[in-house]
Amino acid sequence: MNIRRLEKLLRRVKSGKTTVDEALTALKALPFEDLGFTRIDHHRSLRKGFPEVIWGEGKTSGQILSIMKQLKKKGQNTLITRLEEKKARAIQRVFPKSRFYPRSLVLTYLTHPVKPEGKGTILIMTAGTTDIPVAEEAAVSAQFMGNRVETLYDVGVAGIHRLLSERQRLEAARVLVVVAGMEGALPSVVGGLVDRPVIAVPTSVGYGTSFGGVTALLAMLNSCASGVAVVNIDNGFGAGCLASLINRI
Helix, strand or coil, rough: HHHHHHHHHHHHHCCCCCCCCHHHHCCCCCCCCEECCCCCCHHHHHHCCCCEECCCHHHHHHHHHHHHHHHCCCCCCCCEEECHHHHHHHHHHCCCCCEEEEECCCCEEECCCCCCCCCCCCCCCCCCHHHHHHHHHHHHHHHHCCCCEEEEEECCCHHHHHHHHCCCHHHCCCEEEEECCCCCHHHHHHHHHCCCEEEEEECCCCCCCHHHHHHHHHHCCCCCCCEEECCCCCCHHHHHHHHHHHHCC
16 A cells, blocks of 8 residues: 555545545555465555565566556555566556566556656666666666656776766766676766765676676775765666665655
8 A cells, every 4th residue: 555545545534434444444454465475565665655566587477467466456556577578478468558678677567657756867877788678677666766767878988988978967967876797897987976876786797707797796896986885786676776765865
């Protein structure tokens, strides 16, 4: 249950349009709902400002649909990450108004419009084109949480003039998400140019000694630039979520 629906229910009880017993029935599943294979956290929207997010990988399309149907009943918007295209097609047959983003493997379904919450713009950047899927996961997640998002792709340190030509956009953003694989140098460079929070996202892109993103992760953790925070390898959703929390303060 989101805050808007809870306020509406309480107003109906106050006006006498809904009985106390009816309200209690509606509130019984408010904290969580046990479906046997999962426990849906319906309380998360009240605590965090956005509903529980579904991790698509490892779940069947039937399990995901069961969760989505219960979220819909509670008036919750739905965000699914790491969703295979085959599962997405099965879901869209039941929820035709849902939207699938094939590059980031994210699917969204809205029961109500997303309310703008962010105070400024979140700028999401990549070092290379191959980092875009992770960046898109961050972008869709941040937009889902009520933020204005801009993207700036393929501005890595191999051609630093590409980044420096966009200096004004860097300085105008309230939060920056910087996605990079290989040696993971871009967040350090950006962190040295701006007075805004920089969220670094290492990706698993790179040759053998990148060790599936570990090299980029360690480089970002050891950044000499101040104001740089780091999330896990390929964790675009985590970066989008953190950027949203900062942008709403």
